[in-house]
Amino acid sequence: MSPHKPHPPKALAFDVFGTVVDWHRGVATEAASLAARHGVALDASAFANDWRAGYPVAMDRVRRGELPWTHIDGLHRMILDGIVGRHGLDMLDESERSHLNRAWHRLPAWPDTVGGLLRLKRHFTITTLSNGNFSLLTEMAKNAGLPWDCVVSAELFGHYKPDPETYLGCARLLDVAPGDLMLVACHPSDLRAARSNGLRTAYVKRPKENGPGTRLPEVAEGEFDWVAEDFGHLADLMENP
Amino acid sequence: MSPHKPHPPKALAFDVFGTVVDWHRGVATEAASLAARHGVALDASAFANDWRAGYPVAMDRVRRGELPWTHIDGLHRMILDGIVGRHGLDMLDESERSHLNRAWHRLPAWPDTVGGLLRLKRHFTITTLSNGNFSLLTEMAKNAGLPWDCVVSAELFGHYKPDPETYLGCARLLDVAPGDLMLVACHPSDLRAARSNGLRTAYVKRPKENGPGTRLPEVAEGEFDWVAEDFGHLADLMENP
Secondary structure, eight states: OOSSOOOOOSEEEEOOBTTTBOHHHHHHHHHHHHHHHTTOOOOHHHHHHHHHHHHHHHHHHHHTTSSOOOOHHHHHHHHHHHHTGGGTOTTOOHHHHHHHHGGGGSOOBOTTHHHHHHHHHTTSEEEEOBSSOHHHHHHHHHHHTOOOSBOOBGGGTTOOTTSHHHHHHHHHHHTOOGGGEEEEESOHHHHHHHHHTTOEEEEEOOTTTTSTTOOOOOOOTTSSSEEESSHHHHHHHHHOO | OOSSOOOOOSEEEEOOBTTTBOHHHHHHHHHHHHHHHTTOOOOHHHHHHHHHHHHHHHHHHHHTTSSOOOOHHHHHHHHHHHHTGGGTOTTOOHHHHHHHHGGGGSOOBOTTHHHHHHHHHTTSEEEEOBSSOHHHHHHHHHHHTOOOSBOOBGGGTTOOTTSHHHHHHHHHHHTOOGGGEEEEESOHHHHHHHHHTTOEEEEEOOTTTTSTTOOOOOOOTTSSSEEESSHHHHHHHHHOO
């Protein structure tokens, strides 16, 4: 448990890709299956990481105004079209690319996710706060059984995290002060931006986010309000503040 | 069942006040209890109907630009302050008014609501599409156990129903064509506006919406795609199109 014990928040906003769902396994599994149908020997883990690596770059282009507002389905597709060649998958046709692009709507939850969320939901309003588009997050929740009280997406604000509009917009929609909202994420950069906008923060470790070779990010002692091994541990901490 | 059988929609958007929850009973019950504490003989049914009657008037002022964007909690409070006098409740202090105003966050579901929604959720994405603000709808869902896939509020668009931005904005967020979205409502005016924006429509009868003296609105034969007695009946119809 953290050395200082902040007063508990009223609402919990969750980063989604990596924090709630295992994008690496979901994307790699679907890509491997598609590659096998074409007889391509794919390094599916590298393919998933390559696709994911294009995501912050593409969002930053939107954030800097180089691209007009484009939702994540659109950005994912641009990135996909850019990487299929170097993975030997340029034979994929429109229908296959479109289907593969929606693998991000079908990502599996981590084993501790649903149980932890159900416990946390008893005490707090729980929402997404993700750069994923609204329909992606809604379909993902339906597929993976994520019991959100509501879905909040960067799309609602026309700004991607870490723009302040996202953290403050989420607090405004939930009608809570920023200090009564806590971001739960496995990415310190997201948490640092939330903190600088007055939110509380919970860092959850996801040691397999990028698959076998994942290196956990560096986090300073006491940097975040709570530090948890997984969602079950987070529920333990929040139930006994 | 409707005489023509349209192809089923992909997503169902629900009007909330009256359609999903029994605002009359919820508001009358809380007001009666508060009045009793002050020894006031309140006609709680008339009080509830009086409060509700101010709602379309206040929203129309926002829609015409006479008031800046004001969410429903704010409009409800303006109306409440305007009617307490004529109901003998002007002694209510700030804390009592604030609490009573949030009776709209605590409205009870109709008896058929949760069971019907759970059935419909198996086949469709189900969301609110209400003029109620986002936090009100989120808290109401938590209180009443409404199993939405997501919460959509007029607040997200800065427009109240029946402005087209609400119906089309909901379809856009869910990433479905307007013709693949169906509005479920007990108010023909809402359904007619949805239809004129290309949505499908389901009229659900709520013969007790305004309490004992409710008169059902007039609906022409075949005017809407589906007509249901309650949410259980709607689920019957949608499961066997």
